[in-house]
Every structure is written in C-alpha cells, then in structure tokens.
Amino acid sequence: MRHILDIDDLATPELVEILAIGRLPVGEVDQVLAGKGAACYFAKPSARTRNSTEMAVVQLGGHPVYITDVEVGIDERETAEDVTRTLGCFHDVICARVFEHSVLERMAALNVVPIVNLLSDGAHPLQAIADVFTILDEFGAGDDPAQPLAGRVVTYVGDANNVARSLGLAVGKLGAEFRIASPSGYQFDPVDLDRLAASSVVPVVSDRAADVVPGSDVIYADTWTSMGQEDEHAQRLRDFEGFQVTEELVAEAGERSVFMHCLPAHRGEEATDGALDGQQSRIWVQAAHRLTSARSVLAWLLANQANDGA
Numbered sequence: 001m002r003h004i005l006d007i008d009d010l011a012t013p014e015l016v017e018i019l020a021i022g023r024l025p026v027g028e029v030d031q032v033l034a035g036k037g038a039a040c041y042f043a044k045p046s047a048r049t050r051n052s053t054e055m056a057v058v059q060l061g062g063h064p065v066y067i068t069d070v071e072v073g074i075d076e077r078e079t080a081e082d083v084t085r086t087l088g089c090f091h092d093v094i095c096a097r098v099f100e101h102s103v104l105e106r107m108a109a110l111n112v113v114p115i116v117n118l119l120s121d122g123a124h125p126l127q128a129i130a131d132v133f134t135i136l137d138e139f140g141a142g143d144d145p146a147q148p149l150a151g152r153v154v155t156y157v158g159d160a161n162n163v164a165r166s167l168g169l170a171v172g173k174l175g176a177e178f179r180i181a182s183p184s185g186y187q188f189d190p191v192d193l194d195r196l197a198a199s200s201v202v203p204v205v206s207d208r209a210a211d212v213v214p215g216s217d218v219i220y221a222d223t224w225t226s227m228g229q230e231d232e233h234a235q236r237l238r239d240f241e242g243f244q245v246t247e248e249l250v251a252e253a254g255e256r257s258v259f260m261h262c263l264p265a266h267r268g269e270e271a272t273d274g275a276l277d278g279q280q281s282r283i284w285v286q287a288a289h290r291l292t293s294a295r296s297v298l299a300w301l302l303a304n305q306a307n308d309g310a
Helices: 012-022 048-059 080-088 101-109 125-139 162-173 190-198 230-239 247-253 273-277 283-309
Strands: 037-042 063-068 093-097 115-119 153-157 177-181 204-206 218-221 258-261
Touching: 012 125, 012 162, 012 283, 037 048, 037 080, 048 063, 048 115, 048 283, 080 093, 080 101, 093 101, 093 283, 101 115, 115 125, 115 283, 125 162, 125 258, 125 283, 153 162, 162 177, 162 190, 218 247, 247 273, 258 273, 258 283
Parallel strands: 037 063, 037 093, 093 115, 153 177, 153 218, 177 204, 218 258
Antiparallel strands: none
C-alpha cells in the first residue's frame, strides 16, 4: 500500500506522473473516489488545505468528511492506530493535517487505507507540489520531460522547516538548483541534508540572503513563527532580523524572477506588503494550485492503489 507522507515517498518519474495529471482538464481526471468517502482529519485549523482537499475529493467523485479532535481525540480518546482502523471502516483514503509527523507514520504503518500528509511538523508535500505547478506555469518545462525544472534556481529565505524540506526535495528531484538562506540555529541539520542527498538534492546553503538570491528564478518565504511556536515569536523576530523578503531583495534576483509564499503570511515580518502584493508575486497562483495538487495526488495515489489490488 502506498502513502504520501513527504516528497521522497515518490520516485521522480512518479512525481512527473502526478504533474501530468494536474495538466488534465478536471473532467478528464478519473473519478477514483466515485461513491467513496475521504476522511479529512485536521488536528489544527486550515483555510487553503481544508478547502483544496475537500474540493479535490468532490472533483474526484467522492464525499469528504471533515474531522477534528473534537470527534476523535487522537491519543486522548483513542490511539492514532485505533482512529485509523475506525476511519478505514468507512473511507478509502485518510488525509491528515497533524502536529507530530510520527502520528502519520503510525497511521501509515497499519496499511489500512492510503494516508496523505496534508501538513506535519516534518513535511508539507502537497504544498511543494502546488509550488511546482506554479513554477511550471511561470517558466514552462525544460527540454527533458524527466527533469522539467532543469536550469531553474529556487531560493528559500527563512527557517529551514517542513515547507523548506519538502520544497527542496520536490524542485531538486525535478532538476532545479535549490538554495536556502537561514540564520544560524535555523538551518538544515545533518539528518535533513542526508535526506535531501538521498534524493540527489544538494542545496546551496548560506546564512546571508544576499549571497544566494541573485540569479534566482524563484524567491520563496514562509512565516518565521508557525502554528504551535507562538511562545517563540519574540525570539524568532530577533533571530531572523535581516531575512525579510522586500521588493528590493526580489529585484536583486532579476526582472523575470517571481516571489512565492505558502501562506498565511505575517505581513511585515518575513515579507513586506510590497513583496507579497507586487507584480512579481505569485502567491495567489500558488494558493489556487493547492487544489490542483490535492486532486492530482489523490487521483494518482488511488489509481495506483486500485491497480495494485487488481
């Protein structure tokens, strides 16, 4: 049974297959969830993830059921394992947005139904795939169908977090150069770098944005303080001084460069209004592609599940 907990659960040709599904008109995508249910479990609230996942399930012919800890209480009312077995009685896929990545690993280990990571503290694969769709919209695919981002440079400025890891894996697998600028204490650790290297991704790492932004096709930012880190907010503001993405920083990359942000944005912190709302911003294209990403991943995953069971 296949699960998608992060980008490196996919071989590069499989990631390319998912991108191909995303290029199909909605009406031409197989109705892999026709008459079936999809459990959409959210341990934390969401705007883009909930809306895109539920609409993707509908577009694939299925019925999404939104579930929070009020209903299931993972590891309080019931273990993650028992919740997974329960949901597997009614649904053909579980899409889950959690805090600890280990919860997803425990759910997937049961092999009851496919598990899709909507976000965890370790990874954000559907966001990374939406980002790839956005980059392809802007620049097109290269000459090598197996490496559609070959020759592109994607530079992430900020915390080397779950979004950065998944983004690096996705764009790196598809041939792009991945750069990242983070302050000391917020950079990839050796385990992260080994994971990236296992997918043949060797990022260019710096502690100064000015060193890596010039020549970039994409400048990418994420919030410095994620959900669950609110107590660290004041310290993070101090630690990330000098890493704000401004219109001037985007301009240093070049006229053809674009600015991306996975949202929600803390305006005036990791990015200025000018960067977020400027002509080079593509943040709302990214947001729209969250639906493309969810639909493509679910269509690919469940089609492969059906083929494996045939």
